[in-house]
Amino acid sequence: MPLPGLNGENLDELRMSAPAINISGFEKIYRARRRGENDVHALKPLTLAIEPGEVFGLLGPNGAGKTTLVKLLLGIVHATSGSATICGHAAGTTGSKALIGYLPENHRYPAYLAGEGVLSYFGSLSGMETSAVRKRSAMLLELVNMTKWRRTRVRQYSKGMMQRLGIAQALLNDPQVVFLDEPTDGVDPVGRREIRDVIGRLRNEGKTIFLNSHLLSEVELISDRVAILKQGEMVRIGTVRELTSSSNAYHIAVAADRAEEFAEAIAPFGPERIEGASALITADAERVNQAIDSLRARGLLITEITPARRSLEDLFMDIVGDNGGDAR
Amino acid sequence: MKIRALVADTFREIYAKKVIIGIVVIEIVTLVITALILFSGGMQREYREAAQGTNADSASTSGQHPAAPIGSAPYDTSLLGAESAPLPGATLTDSERAAAHAGSSTFRDTAGSRLPIAMHVDGKAMLREKVKGAMAGYAGVFGAISILLGIFMAAGIVSSMMEKGTIDLLLSKPLTRSALLFGRALGGVAAVALNLALFVTALWALYGFASGVWHLPFLAAAIALPLFSFIVTYAGVILLNVYTDGWMLPLSIAYMHTAVLSPFLFSREQTLFSLVSSAALRSVIDGLYYVLPQTADVIKTMSDIIYSGNVSNAMPFVQGTIFAVVCLVWAAWKFQRKDF
Ligand SMILES: Nc1ncnc2c1ncn2[C@@H]1O[C@H](COP(=O)(O)OP(=O)(O)O)[C@@H](O)[C@H]1O
Ligand SMILES: [Mg+2]
Numbered sequence A: 001m002p003l004p005g006l007n008g009e010n011l012d013e014l015r016m017s018a019p020a021i022n023i024s025g026f027e028k029i030y031r032a033r034r035r036g037e038n039d040v041h042a043l044k045p046l047t048l049a050i051e052p053g054e055v056f057g058l059l060g061p062n063g064a065g066k067t068t069l070v071k072l073l074l075g076i077v078h079a080t081s082g083s084a085t086i087c088g089h090a091a092g093t094t095g096s097k098a099l100i101g102y103l104p105e106n107h108r109y110p111a112y113l114a115g116e117g118v119l120s121y122f123g124s125l126s127g128m129e130t131s132a133v134r135k136r137s138a139m140l141l142e143l144v145n146m147t148k149w150r151r152t153r154v155r156q157y158s159k160g161m162m163q164r165l166g167i168a169q170a171l172l173n174d175p176q177v178v179f180l181d182e183p184t185d186g187v188d189p190v191g192r193r194e195i196r197d198v199i200g201r202l203r204n205e206g207k208t209i210f211l212n213s214h215l216l217s218e219v220e221l222i223s224d225r226v227a228i229l230k231q232g233e234m235v236r237i238g239t240v241r242e243l244t245s246s247s248n249a250y251h252i253a254v255a256a257d258r259a260e261e262f263a264e265a266i267a268p269f270g271p272e273r274i275e276g277a278s279a280l281i282t283a284d285a286e287r288v289n290q291a292i293d294s295l296r297a298r299g300l301l302i303t304e305i306t307p308a309r310r311s312l313e314d315l316f317m318d319i320v321g322d323n324g325g326d327a328r
Numbered sequence B: 001m002k003i004r005a006l007v008a009d010t011f012r013e014i015y016a017k018k019v020i021i022g023i024v025v026i027e028i029v030t031l032v033i034t035a036l037i038l039f040s041g042g043m044q045r046e047y048r049e050a051a052q053g054t055n056a057d058s059a060s061t062s063g064q065h066p067a068a069p070i071g072s073a074p075y076d077t078s079l080l081g082a083e084s085a086p087l088p089g090a091t092l093t094d095s096e097r098a099a100a101h102a103g104s105s106t107f108r109d110t111a112g113s114r115l116p117i118a119m120h121v122d123g124k125a126m127l128r129e130k131v132k133g134a135m136a137g138y139a140g141v142f143g144a145i146s147i148l149l150g151i152f153m154a155a156g157i158v159s160s161m162m163e164k165g166t167i168d169l170l171l172s173k174p175l176t177r178s179a180l181l182f183g184r185a186l187g188g189v190a191a192v193a194l195n196l197a198l199f200v201t202a203l204w205a206l207y208g209f210a211s212g213v214w215h216l217p218f219l220a221a222a223i224a225l226p227l228f229s230f231i232v233t234y235a236g237v238i239l240l241n242v243y244t245d246g247w248m249l250p251l252s253i254a255y256m257h258t259a260v261l262s263p264f265l266f267s268r269e270q271t272l273f274s275l276v277s278s279a280a281l282r283s284v285i286d287g288l289y290y291v292l293p294q295t296a297d298v299i300k301t302m303s304d305i306i307y308s309g310n311v312s313n314a315m316p317f318v319q320g321t322i323f324a325v326v327c328l329v330w331a332a333w334k335f336q337r338k339d340f
Helices: A008-017 A066-074 A115-125 A130-143 A159-171 A189-204 A216-222 A240-244 A256-269 A285-297 A312-320 B002-016 B019-038 B041-052 B056-064 B094-102 B108-114 B117-154 B157-161 B167-171 B177-211 B216-244 B248-266 B279-291 B295-308 B315-337
Strands: A021-030 A040-050 A055-059 A081-086 A100-103 A177-181 A208-213 A225-230 A233-238 A245-254 A271-275 A278-282 A302-309
Touching (some): A021 A066, A040 A066, A066 A081, A066 A100, A066 B167, A115 B002, A130 A159, A159 A189, A189 A216, A240 A245, A245 A285, A256 A271, A285 A302, B002 B157, B117 B216, B117 B295, B216 B315
Parallel strands (some): A055 A225, A177 A208
Antiparallel strands (some): A225 A233, A245 A302, A271 A278
């Protein structure tokens, strides 16, 4: 879709500087197929831009709409409203698909093929030359530690092996943007670690990575930016640091031998919890200073004062709340 | 390149399934039984005698036959045309008989060398007629059966592509949805075509070796026409695959149509119309005949081509092509709009 007044060259430039993924007002309602079923509002209108080279983690309990968002971006389901571009190409077009790699949730491969055969099949579906596929699959099988299983039929693969092969498959066409839907699902801890390392290497190569997961620790460890989806709605977005530091909570501690006096002095400031000679208070900077004055006036020795950091898990549990499904 | 990979993979998928073994076994058994019949003493004698059947008496017999192998029933059940075969040998003299028997066990060795030229030509024509009649009848039966086997082989191809976990990945590749659908379908057709071509070629060779008649129209028509009907029916199966997400219902409907409905619609004036007197109902039946694939008509036409070399009725091909195109365009439209 060349724009008027732009020749091919500036169009490419425009694409380079544009967000890797640009979503505006994407919305998905699955219509009820049978009587008695309800429409499912799987994704409420969502606007989001993901920069080139970013590792973006999408969190949310099962059924939150994470997979739906990825499928919308790949044209696997059709948007009810809104649109998106991937590297400047409209989402779902063959132009955008040529630039992406995808690890679907619960993917299946032709069971009669061996690992190597799967890669050469999907490589040619991406339009790659046979020789290029061969070179790249040898490299990728090595990367995901599957070289020794390359001649084994995939019907004999474990879940973890399928996942590794899936990642190799997703990287086959050297994509600009990689979508990984629950990449560590069913993988043992060692395998998870290896998959994280692979993602780290991709980040170093400058790939844009869109990661779906309901496993918090995964996302927390590798994502530059995180969004939390709840019942189809994006309720939080930011860097892990931004999301976990809450600007108006502070940790205050005094010398341990004056715990009782400390409790008394801090009480007017409504501490969330007191543990011996330390407390967590929710207050803005002004009020924190008042608390300091009050403590100092009693001659207490302040040993620590830090902005409190909540774990992503705490935040997630707060947001997702009781109806969090089986979110962990 | 991409489409080729898709077609090749579909092809492989069909031949990787266990059911293909069953189909191949059925075909091999059919070929073996056919060979046993064609090379049996009785059959061989008939061929020899047909080729020698030229004298005053047989000239008059040849006027009335060979009995046209195709009756009003679309699928002729006179399997090898054996019972309809005339026995011109009855008119041979004992010495001619002895001459024939003195040759090798298959007739073609004796035909050219021992008979006078005039008798040879005439006898050969007669043998041709006889074998053509048998082929035409036989092709009518296995033509219909090979359509059913073809549907069995290919009915799951589009629905297995649409399974969760498979379709997601395929749709993420830089191919249009129609390319994906038609690439799969083409792979299914290619697999069925190969199977049918091998089977018919083997059958044609059996007839050739057994009778000395190498009848090319049989080879061409018995491959092309059942394949045509298969493709037309398969287009309908694909449309139903896309709508039902499965293969069971499409397969059952296609079987009902090919094996039951189509023969009845073909002969509706003799069969169905005797059951219904209402004019409205009769026009519904007529309507069905004109809308649904005219498989029985195609099979009948195939037998005619094999026997007489004439395309007796071109309508089923026009109608079938339209049916297939409509089904495929409709299926592509629906497939394009689906969410997975
Ligand atoms: N094809 C579909 N048809 C109808 N509803 C669907 C379909 N796919 C997903 N849903 C519903 O949409 C919601 C979001 O699902 P999904 O995107 O898979 O969530 P997540 O990946 O976060 O677990 C769920 O309620 C799910 O049942
Ligand atoms: Mg999901």
